[in-house]
Amino acid sequence: MQQTNEPLRIVLSGGGTGGHIYPALALCQRLKETNTSVEFLYIGSERGLEQRIVSEAGIPFKSVEIQGIKRSLSFENVRTIYLMYTAIRQAKKYLREFNPDVVIGTGGYVCAPVLYAATRLNIPTIIHEQNSVAGLTNKFLARYVDRIAITFERVRNDFTKYNKKIRLVGNPRAQEVYQLVDKNQLNINNLEAINRVKQVLIVGGSRGAEPINEAALKQYELWKDKPYEVTVVTGRGQFETLNEKYKEIIPHNVHLKEYISNMPEQLMQTDLIVTRSGATTLTELTALGIPSILIPSPYVTNNHQEKNARDLVDKQASRMILERDLTSETLVKEVDHLMGHTEQRQMMGKNAFEMGIRDAADRFIDLIDELVNNI
CATH class of the missing domain: 3.40.50.2000 (Glycogen Phosphorylase B;)
Structure with missing residues (x-):
C-alpha cells in the first residue's frame, strides 16, 4: 500500500454472521500492520452480531436499519423496500462525513444500501464473496461495484457478466490464522x-x-x-x-x-x-x-x-x-x-x-491499492 501524507480512509460493511465480520476485521488488522496511517469506519446493523464484535475490536461503528427480503410474497417486503431507501440516505450521510477512499462489503444484506450509496457517490467499491456460491446481496451489487473479490474459483459462475471485475484474493482470515x-x-x-x-x-x-x-x-x-x-x-x-x-x-x-x-x-x-x-x-x-x-x-x-x-x-x-x-x-x-x-x-x-491462500490479506490490500490509485 502506497504511503501518502493523507491517511487512507476505509469504510467496511458486513454483518449477520461472523463469517461476514471476521474477514473484515482480519483485513483491518493487516492494514494496520502495513500502513501506519489508516482510518476505518464500519457501517452495519444493530440487529446483527457486528455492533458488538466491531466495537470490541475498537473500530468506530455506525448503523443503518435494514432487513433481508423475503423469498415469498410478503407485506414485509414493502417494509424492506422502504428501509432500503432510508438506509441508502443514511449511508450517504455517513459516507459524505467520513469521505472514504474505498468502501468494502464483506456480505450480508446490510451491505446493499452501504455499497449502493457509495457507487452513487462515485466512491471506489469492492465486494468480497467468501463462499462457493454468491449471496443474494453480492449478486445484486455486482453490477454496480468496481471489483469483486472471491475466495473460491467456483463462484465465478455466479458473476459471469462481470468477469473483468473479479479478482481471486482468498479470505483475509487465512493469513491471520x-x-x-x-x-x-x-x-x-x-x-x-x-x-x-x-x-x-x-x-x-x-x-x-x-x-x-x-x-x-x-x-x-x-x-x-x-x-x-x-x-x-x-x-x-x-x-x-x-x-x-x-x-x-x-x-x-x-x-x-x-x-x-x-x-x-x-x-x-x-x-x-x-x-x-x-x-x-x-x-x-x-x-x-x-x-x-x-x-x-x-x-x-x-x-x-x-x-x-x-x-x-x-x-x-x-x-x-x-x-x-x-x-x-x-x-x-x-x-x-x-x-x-x-x-x-x-x-x-x-x-x-x-x-489455502495464506497471503489473502496482502492480496486484498494490493486490490485496494490498485483501485484507489488507478480507477
Whole structure:
C-alpha cells in the first residue's frame, strides 16, 4: 500500500454472521500492520452480531436499519423496500462525513444500501464473496461495484457478466490464522510423533450443532477403546445439559468442551476435524492443512455449505457426510477409517494446504491499492 501524507480512509460493511465480520476485521488488522496511517469506519446493523464484535475490536461503528427480503410474497417486503431507501440516505450521510477512499462489503444484506450509496457517490467499491456460491446481496451489487473479490474459483459462475471485475484474493482470515500458529508445527499431520495420542476434534461452531452433538454422543460407547482421543465441542448453548448427561458415562478417551477460544492453536494439535463447512471454517482448515470430515448445514441460503464442502472433496482434501445421512454409526465409521489410514489422512491435509491462500490479506490490500490509485 502506497504511503501518502493523507491517511487512507476505509469504510467496511458486513454483518449477520461472523463469517461476514471476521474477514473484515482480519483485513483491518493487516492494514494496520502495513500502513501506519489508516482510518476505518464500519457501517452495519444493530440487529446483527457486528455492533458488538466491531466495537470490541475498537473500530468506530455506525448503523443503518435494514432487513433481508423475503423469498415469498410478503407485506414485509414493502417494509424492506422502504428501509432500503432510508438506509441508502443514511449511508450517504455517513459516507459524505467520513469521505472514504474505498468502501468494502464483506456480505450480508446490510451491505446493499452501504455499497449502493457509495457507487452513487462515485466512491471506489469492492465486494468480497467468501463462499462457493454468491449471496443474494453480492449478486445484486455486482453490477454496480468496481471489483469483486472471491475466495473460491467456483463462484465465478455466479458473476459471469462481470468477469473483468473479479479478482481471486482468498479470505483475509487465512493469513491471520497462519500468522498465529507456530510454523514448526505445520508438519504435525505428516509426522508420526512418538508418545503422542492422536486427536479427533468434533465441533459444530460457537453455538454448537445439535445433529453433530447427537451423532457424536448418542451412542458414546462406539468410541470406547479407540486408539485416539475425541474432543466434542458442544457449543455454548448445549454444554451444560450434555455435560450433565454424559460426564459420568462417556469413555475416558472422549472429552466435552463448551468452546475453544484459541482454535488455530487447537487445530495444530488435531489429526482430524469433524465440522460444518462455513467459509471461515474452511479458510482456517486450508490455511493450516487440516484433514477433515465436513457435515454441511442444510439450513443455509442456496445450500452454500454443501457447495463449499464439495470444493474440498473434489480435491481430495476432505470427506463429507450429508446431515440426512448422519448417525452415530456413520460418523464413527468414517472417523475410524481415516484414523486407521494415516497416509490417506496426511494426503488430505496436504491437498487442503495446497488450496489455502495464506497471503489473502496482502492480496486484498494490493486490490485496494490498485483501485484507489488507478480507477
